Amino acid sequence: MTANFPIETEVCVVGGGPAGSSIARRLALLGHDVCLIEQATFPRPHIGESLPPSIIRVFELLGVRSLIEAADFLRSNQARVRWSSTENSWQSHPGESGFQVDRGRFDQLLLEAAKEVGVRVLQPARVSRPQRQGQYQWLVPVRSGDRHYTIKTRFLVDATGKHSPLSEKKQRYSAATLALYGYWKNISFHGAESRVEAGANEWFWGASLPNGTFNAAVFLDKQRYAQIGGDRQKFYEDILAKTTLFPDCLQGKLETPVQLCDASSYFTTDPIGLDFIRVGEAALSIDPLSSQGVQVAMMSAFTGSIAVHTILTQPDSTDAAIAFYRDRQRETVDRNQKTAAQFYAEQDIYPATSFWQSRAHKPAIQNLTEWQLNTSLFNLNSRIQLSPAAKLMLAPVIQGNLIEKVKALHHPGLERPVAYLENVAIASFLDELVAGKTILELRQQWSKKQSLPIFWEWLQGS
Numbered sequence: 444m445t446a447n448f449p450i451e452t453e454v455c456v457v458g459g460g461p462a463g464s465s466i467a468r469r470l471a472l473l474g475h476d477v478c479l480i481e482q483a484t485f486p487r488p489h490i491g492e493s494l495p496p497s498i499i500r501v502f503e504l505l506g507v508r509s510l511i512e513a514a515d516f517l518r519s520n521q522a523r524v525r526w527s528s529t530e531n532s533w534q535s536h537p538g539e540s541g542f543q544v545d546r547g548r549f550d551q552l553l554l555e556a557a558k559e560v561g562v563r564v565l566q567p568a569r570v571s572r573p574q575r576q577g578q579y580q581w582l583v584p585v586r587s588g589d590r591h592y593t594i595k596t597r598f599l600v601d602a603t604g605k606h607s608p609l610s611e612k613k614q615r616y617s618a619a620t621l622a623l624y625g626y627w628k629n630i631s632f633h634g635a636e637s638r639v640e641a642g643a644n645e646w647f648w649g650a651s652l653p654n655g656t657f658n659a660a661v662f663l664d665k666q667r668y669a670q671i672g673g674d675r676q677k678f679y680e681d682i683l684a685k686t687t688l689f690p691d692c693l694q695g696k697l698e699t700p701v702q703l704c705d706a707s708s709y710f711t712t713d714p715i716g717l718d719f720i721r722v723g724e725a726a727l728s729i730d731p732l733s734s735q736g737v738q739v740a741m742m743s744a745f746t747g748s749i750a751v752h753t754i755l756t757q758p759d760s761t762d763a764a765i766a767f768y769r770d771r772q773r774e775t776v777d778r779n780q781k782t783a784a785q786f787y788a789e790q791d792i793y794p795a796t797s798f799w800q801s802r803a804h805k806p807a808i809q810n811l812t813e814w815q816l817n818t819s820l821f822n823l824n825s826r827i828q829l830s831p832a833a834k835l836m837l838a839p840v841i842q843g844n845l846i847e848k849v850k851a852l853h854h855p856g857l858e859r860p861v862a863y864l865e866n867v868a869i870a871s872f873l874d875e876l877v878a879g880k881t882i883l884e885l886r887q888q889w890s891k892k893q894s895l896p897i898f899w900e901w902l903q904g905s
Contacts, residue, residue: 447592448590448592448593449593449594449595450478450592450594450595452595453475453476454475454477454478454597454599454751455477455479455573456477456478456479456480457479457570457573457600457609458479458480458481458602458604459480459485459550459554459564459602460550460602460604461549461550461553461741462602462725462740463479463600463722464550464554464557465505465744466602466745466747467562468507468553468557468560469744469745469748470748471560471562472506473752473844475752477562478562478594478596479564480583481564481567481568482566482569483566484566484567485547485551486547486548486550487547490624490658490660492545492546492650492658493542493637493648493650494543494734495536495738496536496539498541498542498735498737498741501738501745505741507556510552511542511549514544516542516544517543517635517651517653518540518543519543519634519635519637520536520537520538520541521536521634521636522534522637522639523636523639524639524640525640525687526640526641526791526792527790527791527792528791528792529792533636543650543652543653545653545654548653565585565592567587568587568592569586569587570583570585571583571584571586572584575718579597579718580596580597580718581594581718583596597718597755598719599718600720600721600747601721602721602725603725604723604724604725605705605725607711607721607724609721609725613709613712614709615707615709616709616776617707617708618707618798619666619707620662620663620707621703621706622662622705623660623668623675623678623679623703624659624701624702625676625679625699625700626652626656626658626697626698627657627659628655629695629696630657630692632657634651635650635651637650640686640688641793642661642682644667644796644797644798645664645682645798646661646732647659647660647662647683647686647688647689648662648732648734649688649692657692657695659683659689661679661683662706662731663798664798665705665707675703676697676700680693707728708727708729708730709727710772711727714726714727715747716765717765720747722740722744723740723741723743726772727739727743727772727776729775730783733782733783733786735779739775739779743771746841749767749844750768752844752845753846760845760846760847760848764839766839767841774858774859788804790803823881823883824882825881825882827881829873834854835851835870835873836850836853836860838851840862840863849868850868852873
């Protein structure tokens with residue numbers, strides 16, 4: 444009879460990808476006992492190698508920027524694009540450069556960073572379905588080699604990715620999309636810039652990787668792929684041959700079999716509860732056109748760590764923590780859906796076939812001229828009042844490493860409630876905004892507290 448080894452921990456993280464390793468590291472740094480279980484042996488191959496410059500801020504929040512930069516991944520702030528014109532254009536991002544990473548090494552670096560701060564890791568290890576035992580306690584069956592473990596934990600983190608076996612409540616919010624991709628050697632492409640091209644009923648992405656290979660991917664309708672009924676590699680190579688930016692791949696050597704993965708966007712309807720949370724692609728998946736999948740996953744780990752820390756240490760704020768995390772997930776879905784649809788709408792090379800129509804919408808043009816003219820008329824003697832649509836109500840916000848409810852400005856025109864401007868709580872100012880007062884009177888009254896530069900600039904139309 445095989446022995447069963449018991450393990451007790453405060454937090455059990457299932458999945459050691461970027462989201463799982465990041466939330467495990469953060470929670471350990473916040474003083475929690477954390478055990479992480481990862482099924483695969485690292486380094487493991489994984490698509491998602493292109494990271495935009497905006498991810499650097501997430502690295503900083505998670506305390507891993509220097510670690511990633513020291514890895515000497517390829518850096519680029521350029522992309523070669525054929526999308527809204529038949530002319531190939533170079534698009535540059537000002538400021539910091541993004542990364543082209545080897546995901547096997549990238550994921551391993553993050554997992555090692557979690558181990559270094561005390562996270563216990565079982566790898567490779569396979570998890571059976573966790574079971575609740577009483578209130579606020581999970582039993583997680585694990586097998587690693589010929590050993591069996593039962594992990595008893597207070598809180599469960601699902602970081603098992605897009606095909607999470609721990610969640611069935613997922614809702615797709617994009618057209619069903621598949622990605623076909625392969626890794627090429629000995630091609631003529633040089634440099635770290637990525638390539639993006641629109642096709643008649645598909646789109647293409649590609650980038651060079653640190654190991655000298657080039658990843659070329661095609662994104663197409665799931666239904667179309669189901670109808671090809673032939674050789675996957677032949678279909679993939681035939682469609683690459685018709686492109687402008689990628690046919691040189693065919694002069695090289697395909698190093699791997701052509702692989703297939705789901706590239707649809709979805710979200711889970713239950714991202715957090717009293718004793719569990721889903722992070723990364725176990726919670727949501729965004730359109731790959733943004734190249735922000737890894738960034739979104741790691742950001743969910745950061746906000747998720749604060750939510751979990753709040754639930755475990757400040758039980759009275761549990762509702763605020765749950766509401767905060769749910770709101771951030773919903774905002775991410777809404778923002779990505781709108782942004783991706785606008786990108787697809789900008790494709791202007793091929794006719795609007797069903798592939799493009801199902802993914803695009805023409806954004807409404809907002810006329811801000813009247814508002815801009817009105818603000819230019821403001822002067823210190825203008826009498827103002829708070830809009831009837833604006834309300835000061837409690838909203839969950841991050842306060843240090845916790846989530847608390849504070850007074851915030853709610854308005855239909857705001858993506859989310861606003862509690863601070865330049866780290867200054869605005870509720871104490873707006874509470875005193877009595878209808879009929881002039882800007883000068885308010886300025887004199889508020890200046891007795893502290894300055895609010897952005898607010899003054901807006902009030903004076905500058």
